[in-house]
Amino acid sequence: MKTESHSINDVLAKNATSFFIPPFQRAYAWGKPEIERYFSDVSRIIESHLDSKQHDKLEHFFGTVVIKEEKAGFANKSVVVDGQQRLTTTLIFLIALRDTETDPVKQDFINQNYLTNNSSSFQDKIKLKQVTKDWDAYKALVNKTQPKPGVISNAYELLKKFINEKKRLNPEVDFEHYIIAIQRMNVAVIFLDERPFKGEDPQIIFETLNSLGKPLTLSDLVRNFVLLNMESKNQSDIYEKIWHPKIEEVLFDNTSKFFRDYLQYKTVSSLKVVSDNNTKELYQQFKDFVDTEFENHSAFINDIVRYVKCYKWIITEINNDTISNDNYKDKEIKELIRNIFHDIKAEAFKPFVLGLLEYHQYTIDGVRLSDELLISTLKAIRTYLIRRRILGLTQGENKNIVLLSKKIEGIAKGNTSMLELLTNMFYRLRLPNNTEMSAALVSMNFYESLKHYSKLILGKIEEHNSKVSVDFRNPKITIEHIMPQKLDDSWKVELGEHFEEIHKNYLHNIGNIILTEFNSEIGNKSFEEKKRKLNTSSLNYRLDVIKRNVWNEQSIKEHQTNMINWFLDTFPLPDQYKDKANWNTQTVESTLFSPLDSDAGDIAEGNKPIELHIFDDIIKVNSWQDVFIKFLKFLKEKPEYDFEYILDNQLDMFRRDETILKWSSLKELIDSNVDLTSRYKTFDGKVWDKVKELSDDLLFIHINISASNCMSRIASVMEKLFLPDNSIQIKLK
Structure with missing residues (x-):
């Protein structure tokens, strides 16, 4: 086995060599994301070539190609063991380039140098023999006939479209520049030894190269991208002194999510959730951002480290750091962040709150977000989320909330408020008003429909009424039904002759719910027994219950009214928004x-x-x-x-x-x-x-x-x- 560095142009332009893709290779499989990335790499090389200020022109490492060479008469046949997707894409690109040209000399140049070979034993002297599934479509493209619809023809049409668009946007880019680009796309060519005792059988090598293994995470790819272009000494210093202790040791398994949310905030755009399927796509977007926005990788590192502590506060449920020097406000900020990201689990707001915390921790262009503005903004977000969750609304948040990030500077300057922004979204992203909330709470199954949020809501109502913090996350604090889930004879008498209907209509209603610290001790007890037990409770809720002589439909409705009013006071809207249609009525949203x-x-x-x-x-x-x-x-x-x-x-x-x-x-x-x-x-x-x-x-x-x-x-x-x-x-x- 020997390895040589060549441009992909040199590999494909060998006159006496034909290429054969063996049947164990999968068919061509590059889709739109990979093709876009390929053309982006080509374009960057061309832009570097045209930039007179760049003395060292950009080249691009295009990966590895594994080849086993065989003699075929006076010619060579190269069996492509690995790298066929790269070779095929480049040849389809060259065909698309040929077919966008009108000059027959240039067309012939591509045909003679890359596509055909007089010594080829394949049909029509075609230089590269595809796997059977792709052969007819590829052969048709080489011969300028209509290929069967499929992935090969899709790639061709897309590359032709990119070339034409590039020509329209920048007429300076011509045929020669694309040839220069592939001359500067380098591959590591590994040549296998054909002697059996060397153990370099193509099938075994292919299986080894494509064996299952843990894929690199977005965090791995970003780290490698940032560090690997530095000298080894600098790599070690930066990794050991900055990258590992200040990023990876702080965020641990959340590092990839951090990079995605950082990029969403910085680009004010919605990106896919990190998964094995889209890691490479997100990585390419990250690379493009860093290359465009930063002079060098050191500048990028300095920037990203600023955000790590802010992101840590978002993802850490119990935060012992200091966010504000005012102890009371520090506690309030931490609780609001915990409510938003751990009690409600609102992933959509992570990039936005990352930006809020940046403006709170650092002075940016003379602007800094005060404690008071941060708290009021976080409260508005919490109110927005709780009101929407009660109505079962989440649609559109992931895609659109991040777009508000560009308004953070305006919030810090006092030019706008969070409530102004949230009430100017389209209908699907509306901030529900008091009328909508009251109607929902009157009729909804509060206990079962809001299992994920009910203790938070009740805990905050209690806290608002009593001015004392309630540990609603403690499993000993439970939600209890006053009218029990199973009625005994005493409760049937208590409720009256329509007890079945009342039980059916109001069992899980907010009017029959109370927060206690008794951990189900009051269960099916009679109303009088429940009142005696509630007299020993420290929670303010009990007062609205123990003052009543009977618990029937009227009592439930009265308690319901009180609960709804308390809810509206706990998660409030200013007067101008209480009954207003809190969305942009001028925006017509697609259904x-x-x-x-x-x-x-x-x-x-x-x-x-x-x-x-x-x-x-x-x-x-x-x-x-x-x-x-x-x-x-x-x-x-x-x-x-x-x-x-x-x-x-x-x-x-x-x-x-x-x-x-x-x-x-x-x-x-x-x-x-x-x-x-x-x-x-x-x-x-x-x-x-x-x-x-x-x-x-x-x-x-x-x-x-x-x-x-x-x-x-x-x-x-x-x-x-x-x-x-x-x-x-x-x-x-």
């Missing part, structure tokens, strides 16, 4: 959303779809599994989409191989696990035992998925098939 929206999963969860829009087609749907089935059915029935590609790349797209199965395979699974019967349906929405004729090739789709998973699966297919963001949209009920 459709795309699976590629960053918050598509959140929008889908808890909602019911009624229409699937695919380009100009509108398809009626009644469930999320229906959306997924009909989306795939549409692609299967349209010849312009390569459905076979979806079948061949299921693990990559859906993170499981058995998402779409033939009946011959599904039958074996069902024989070993009968519970799988209802988890697969045909394109007609039928489970197997409802199908009249079962053929071995009949396809079944795995539909046991959440709404969020449905969005993730469709988004993955859209990216791989280069479907535009708004080509697929969903309308909710």
Whole structure:
């Protein structure tokens, strides 16, 4: 085995060499994100070349190519063991470049140097022989005929589009600049030894290179990117003195999330939640940001370290640091942050609050956020979130709240307020007014519908009324029903002849709920016994209960009214917002959303779809599994989409191989696990035992998925098939 450094141009332009991709290689699989990244790298090289101020022109390391060379007569055949995605993309790019040129000399230059080879034994003297699945489409592109729709043709059309756009935006960029770019894209070429005793069998090498292992996290990639361009001594010093102690040791497993939220705040844009599927995409966005915004990596390190302590305060539930020098205000700020991020778990506000804390901790352009403004802003956020959670509203927050980050300076200067910003969002992001809240609290199942927030709400009401902090997180503090969940004879008498109806209507209502420290001790006791026990309680709630002689429908309604008024006082709105329509009535919001929206999963969860829009087609749907089935059915029935590609790349797209199965395979699974019967349906929405004729090739789709998973699966297919963001949209009920 030997390794040599070459430009990808030198590898592909060898006149006496043809390339063969062996059958154990997977078919071409680069989607839109990878193609965009490829063209971005090409563009950066060209921009460096055109910049007269740059003496050392930019080059780009394009990864590794593993080759085993074989003699084929007087010519060489290079078996591509690894790196075929890079080689194929570059050749498709060169074909797209050829086809955007009108000069026959330039077209012939590409054909003769990169695409064909007189010594090639492959059809039409084509230099690179693709795997069988890609061969016809690739061959058609080389020969300037119409290729079959699929991933190869998608990549070609996208690269051609990029080249044309570049030409339109910057006419200075021409054919020669693109050739220079690929001459400056370097690869490490590993040549395998063909002698058997060397143990360099291509299949084994391929399996080793692609063996399963723990993927690098976003944090790993960013650290390597920042440090690896420095001298080794500087790398060690910076890692040991700054990076590890001031970032990784502070944030631990939250470091990747920190980088994403930092980038969202700095770019004022919504980015995908970090996952194994999108780590590389987020990393590329991070690299582009650092390269554009900072003079060097040291400047970036100095900037990012400023935010670490602020982010630590956001993610740490019990924070012992000092945020404010005023002890009372320090305690209040910490409690508000804990409410927002640990009690309510509002991920959408992390970038925004990161910015608030930056303006509170540092003076920026002469501006600093005071304790009072920070507290009032955090209170407004908490009120906004609690009011929306009571109504079950989360839609749009992840995608849109981060956009408010650009207004933080205005808040610090006193030019605007958090409430002004939150009441000027579109309807789906509205701040519910008092009328809406009262109507919801009167009728809702407070105990069961708000399990995640009920103790927080009741604890804060108690704290507001008594002016004493309540440890509502303590498991000994519990929510109790005054009218018990099971009625005995004494309670039936207490409630009167309509006891069944009252019990049904008000059991879990806020008017029948109380916070106690008795840990279920008062359970099913009579009302008189409960009053005696409540007399020993230290919580203010008891006063509204023990003053009553009877607990019946009227008592519950009176307590309900008091609770709702206390809620509105605890999570208040200024007078001008109490009964106002607190959204921007001038903004008409689309009722459709795309699976590629960053918050598509959140929008889908808890909602019911009624229409699937695919380009100009509108398809009626009644469930999320229906959306997924009909989306795939549409692609299967349209010849312009390569459905076979979806079948061949299921693990990559859906993170499981058995998402779409033939009946011959599904039958074996069902024989070993009968519970799988209802988890697969045909394109007609039928489970197997409802199908009249079962053929071995009949396809079944795995539909046991959440709404969020449905969005993730469709988004993955859209990216791989280069479907535009708004080509697929969903309308909710």
